[in-house]
Amino acid sequence: MKPRHHVYLDEELTERLDALAAKPGSSKSAIVADALKSYLGRRAARELDDLLRVRLDRFGNQLGRIERDQQVVMESLALFIRYQFMVTAPVPEADLPAARAAAQERFQAFIDQVGRRLAAGKRTAAEVVAKITPEGVTLAPSAKVEAAE
Numbered sequence: 001m002k003p004r005h006h007v008y009l010d011e012e013l014t015e016r017l018d019a020l021a022a023k024p025g026s027s028k029s030a031i032v033a034d035a036l037k038s039y040l041g042r043r044a045a046r047e048l049d050d051l052l053r054v055r056l057d058r059f060g061n062q063l064g065r066i067e068r069d070q071q072v073v074m075e076s077l078a079l080f081i082r083y084q085f086m087v088t089a090p091v092p093e094a095d096l097p098a099a100r101a102a103a104q105e106r107f108q109a110f111i112d113q114v115g116r117r118l119a120a121g122k123r124t125a126a127e128v129v130a131k132i133t134p135e136g137v138t139l140a141p142s143a144k145v146e147a148a149e
Helices: 011-021 028-087 093-120 124-132 141-148
Strands: none
Touching: 011 028
């Protein structure tokens, strides 16, 4: 058995409800129940949207920090490359094959070391931050996480 509810509606709403209920196969109870379900469904969706908005804002902030960090890394790399080009003397033509072979060996050693460090979960940036951070200086939360790694 369905519970009984008593509601008070204004005249205009009552007339509109009576007009809808006058159609064959419809009743005031069914119309009000459908309208209430629809209203409550929209309200629940709005609450879900509010919850998702907070989470999406958090993701947006995290992506902003990642983008900023990536820009710092790219700028640092570009400055390092420019510096290397400025301070490195050109190799004479006769020494090019030996220089290329040495460069290939060094590059392979570099790639191997990167692979080993990533596999071991080590981060050079975290080690550098740990070495240069004096005692008593507090890091930002993201730097603390990296330093802990």
